[in-house]
Amino acid sequence: MPDEETSFDTEMADDRDYTVDATTVRRLYADGVLDEAARDAGLEWLEYTPAWWRWANRTLLFTGSALALAGVVFFFAFNWAKLTPLVKFAMLETALLLCLAAAWRAGLDGLTGKILTLGASVLTGATLAVFGQVYQTGVDAWELFAAWAALILGWVVIAKFGALWLMWIVLVNVALLLYWGQVVVPGAELNDVGRGGWGVYVVLAVINFIALAAREYAVTNKRIEWLAGEWLRWVMWAAVLFYLTIPGVALASGASQNKATIAAGALLSVAVAIGQKYFRKIAPDLFALTLCVFSACVVVITLIGRVVFKFSGRDFGAGSLLLMGLIVIGVFALAGLWLRATGAEMKGRRS
Amino acid sequence: MKKRTSIFWVASLVVFVVINGLIWQKQHLLRTGEVMLLQLAPRDPRSLMQGDYMTLRYALMEESGQAAAEEATQTTATKGALVVKLDDHQVARFVRVHKGENLAPDERLLRYRLREGEFSVGAESFFFQEGQAELYARARYGELRVSSTGESLLVGLRDENFDLLRGDTDGDSRFSLPPIKDLPDFSQTPTQISVAGS
Numbered sequence: 001m002p003d004e005e006t007s008f009d010t011e012m013a014d015d016r017d018y019t020v021d022a023t024t025v026r027r028l029y030a031d032g033v034l035d036e037a038a039r040d041a042g043l044e045w046l047e048y049t050p051a052w053w054r055w056a057n058r059t060l061l062f063t064g065s066a067l068a069l070a071g072v073v074f075f076f077a078f079n080w081a082k083l084t085p086l087v088k089f090a091m092l093e094t095a096l097l098l099c100l101a102a103a104w105r106a107g108l109d110g111l112t113g114k115i116l117t118l119g120a121s122v123l124t125g126a127t128l129a130v131f132g133q134v135y136q137t138g139v140d141a142w143e144l145f146a147a148w149a150a151l152i153l154g155w156v157v158i159a160k161f162g163a164l165w166l167m168w169i170v171l172v173n174v175a176l177l178l179y180w181g182q183v184v185v186p187g188a189e190l191n192d193v194g195r196g197g198w199g200v201y202v203v204l205a206v207i208n209f210i211a212l213a214a215r216e217y218a219v220t221n222k223r224i225e226w227l228a229g230e231w232l233r234w235v236m237w238a239a240v241l242f243y244l245t246i247p248g249v250a251l252a253s254g255a256s257q258n259k260a261t262i263a264a265g266a267l268l269s270v271a272v273a274i275g276q277k278y279f280r281k282i283a284p285d286l287f288a289l290t291l292c293v294f295s296a297c298v299v300v301i302t303l304i305g306r307v308v309f310k311f312s313g314r315d316f317g318a319g320s321l322l323l324m325g326l327i328v329i330g331v332f333a334l335a336g337l338w339l340r341a342t343g344a345e346m347k348g349r350r351s
Numbered sequence: 352m353k354k355r356t357s358i359f360w361v362a363s364l365v366v367f368v369v370i371n372g373l374i375w376q377k378q379h380l381l382r383t384g385e386v387m388l389l390q391l392a393p394r395d396p397r398s399l400m401q402g403d404y405m406t407l408r409y410a411l412m413e414e415s416g417q418a419a420a421e422e423a424t425q426t427t428a429t430k431g432a433l434v435v436k437l438d439d440h441q442v443a444r445f446v447r448v449h450k451g452e453n454l455a456p457d458e459r460l461l462r463y464r465l466r467e468g469e470f471s472v473g474a475e476s477f478f479f480q481e482g483q484a485e486l487y488a489r490a491r492y493g494e495l496r497v498s499s500t501g502e503s504l505l506v507g508l509r510d511e512n513f514d515l516l517r518g519d520t521d522g523d524s525r526f527s528l529p530p531i532k533d534l535p536d537f538s539q540t541p542t543q544i545s546v547a548g549s
Contacts, residue, residue, distance in 0.1 A: 089374055093367065100363050108359060120363075127370055133478055135377040136505035151369060154362025158355050183429070 022046050085134040092127045096120055114161040121152040121164060125171075142178035145171055160226040166235060169211050173204055173239070198247045198260035205243035205267060212236040216283065230285065237275070237288050241295040244268040248295075252302040265299075272296050284346045286339070293335045301331050380504050384496030387435075387459065388442045388509060389472070391491055405477050405484070407493055407505075411435070412470055414445040419470045422448055432460045432501045433470065440513055442492065449501075460501030472503055486516055 022043055029039040076083075083091075103116035125148045132144050149171040156168045180200035215232060218224040247264035250256040275292040279285045304327050312320035390410040412419070415433065422431070435443040436457055449460060463470040472495075479487055490508035494515065497503045508516045 086374075086378075089370075093370070096366075100359075104356070104359065108355060117359075124366055124370075131370070131373060131377075136477060147369075151366045152362075154358060154365065158358045158362070 020046070085130075088130055088134065089127065092123060092130060096123045096127065099123060108159065114159055114164070117155050117159045118161060118164045118167065121155055121167065124148060124151055140178070140182050142175050142182055145175035145178060149175055162226050162229045162232050165227065166232055169208070169236070172207065176200065176204060176207070198250065198256065198258065198264065201243045201247050202260055202264050202267065205240050205264070205271075208236050208239045208243065209271070212240060216278075220283065230287075233285065234287055234291070238291055240271060241268075241275075241291055244271055245295045245298055248299050249302050252299050253306055268295065268299065280342060280346065284349075286343045286346065289342065290339055293339055297331050297335050301328055304331075377504060380498055380502060381496055381506065384498050384502075384504065385459070386441050387437060387461070387495045387497045387503070388440060388492040388513070389495060390442055391493060405479075405487055405490075407475050407477055409472070409493065411443060411445050411472075415448075415470055418445075418448050419465065422465060422470075429465045430462070431465070432462050433472075434458050435461050459497065460499070461497060461503060462501040477505065477508060490516060 020042075025034065025039055025042040025046065028034045029036070034042065080088075099116050099120040103113045103120065106112040106116060108114070108117065128144050128148050128151075132139055132141075149168060152164075152168065152171075156164055159165075177200060180203075184200070212233065215227050215236065218227050244264050244267055247256070247261040248268040251261035251265045272292050272295060276289060279288040279292065305324055308320055308324055308327070392408040392410045392413055411433075432449040434446040434449050434454065436446055437443055437459060443459070443461065446458060454460070461472055463472050465471070477487070477490075477493070487508060489510045491511045492509040492513065493505055494507045494509055495503045496506055510516060
């Protein structure tokens with residue numbers, strides 16, 4: 001079959017009749033005989049549908065699905081109190097089972113199977129949330145998130161799906177944040193200086209850094225395809241820098257100087273140093289580099305601000321605010337210039 | 352690949368066993384647990400309404416405040432059990448902190464967690480359907496089912512006459528349609544159309 005298709009254009013030379021339909025055109029494109037423009041032109045000619053028709057089709061499909069979904073959601077929301085707990089659980093578990101069976105049927109290697117496994121993981125969380133609401137035992141929220149993460153771990157390991165992997169890490173993050181607020185430093189706000197609320201940021205930064213390092217190792221050294229999506233790196237790298245920059249700013253502004261913020265400040269310097277080396281030289285990634293630079297700018301501006309407002313004293317006026325505004329513009333302009341130069345240099349090296 | 356599929360189903364089985372095990376445990380406690388009422392600490396309950404749930408504060412925690420403070424300074428354990436006595440209305444009164452000793456026949460256990468130097472029996476919040484805050488503002492007691500080992504489960508709220516407050520299960524009244532009789536009658540064709548201003 002493929003041979004016959006690829007020889008299509010040469011046979012066109014003799015004046016035999018050929019019936020060409022859209023399928024033929026698509027196959028020719030798939031075989032590389034037609035380029036994209038030729039395919040589009042051919043399809044346009046063969047199955048002409050006006051743009052407004054396609055637009056109406058898509059709009060109706062989209063609004064129709066959205067309304068049907070909203071209907072399902074509202075049906076359950078409105079009748080929630082009338083459903084007995086066991087009916088709620090039965091419904092959720094049936095949905096869970098259907099999701100798993102469909103994932104298995106579709107095959108765990110295909111995207112459909114992976115998305116269905118992700119769906120099953122989300123449904124597990126929904127079931128636990130309903131459990132926490134139906135039985136008012138005062139189970140701490142962190143326990144539900146920890147149980148959720150623990151229960152879906154098996155699927156996370158075998159699914160080989162980047163989105164599910166990231167969801168699992170987010171769950172671990174949330175569980176730890178809640179655990180810190182409810183057990184380690186009960187009742188304390190996370191920025192409660194005196195009671196060590198900052199510590200959790202350092203712990204979370206380290207955990208996310210380890211996960212990111214594992215991802216980088218898996219992709220570059222083990223050629224693990226399913227973690228290759230760069231957005232995974234961006235989300236985790238942003239998380240690491242965020243967790244370190246928050247206490248870093250508290251340290252730089254002089255608002256809080258304790259073990260946790262000093263550790264965070266030190267780790268932030270290390271992270272920025274590693275990041276600017278790694279994302280410039282080893283795994284060139286301008287966006288990840290930009291995150292690094294942004295984090296550094298925020299801390300530098302805070303340090304400068306501390307000095308400016310120290311000199312202007314308690315009743316600082318418009319002058320020092322104007323000065324700060326100019327400094328902010330200056331720092332970011334410098335950062336932008338550096339990023340542009342570095343980006344051009346990275347591009348030049350790659351090509 | 353075979354191995355992967357079997358891990359997939361084993362993991363799925365574990366999820367179902369754990370979730371249903373937890374549900375069974377709670378249902379068992381509901382069926383077999385003893386009714387115990389905890390008086391709510393007197394304060395304006397409406398101030399505690401958070402939209403669709405209210406924060407509960409039990410009088411028991413205030414009676415036991417001194418013991419809790421001592422416990423918090425003496426031990427590093429964050430869990431334990433209180434010994435309580437039930438009165439004629441099944442309302443629990445604090446007796447002492449349980450130290451593993453045998454109980455008198457009229458004494459019961461109630462598990463606690465130590466939080467911020469105060470005992471917490473769990474179930475510090477009660478969820479209800481949105482729009483029913485008025486009903487639950489009358490709550491005076493929290494109703495628990497408690498196992499012999501002190502595991503507890505909040506099942507409802509009672510008013511000052513010990514009557515269970517039952518939520519209206521017909522959904523949130525704000526979202527329900529007006530009864531049909533209140534709708535204008537469209538069945539008759541208007542003979543005259545009045546125009547505003549005429």
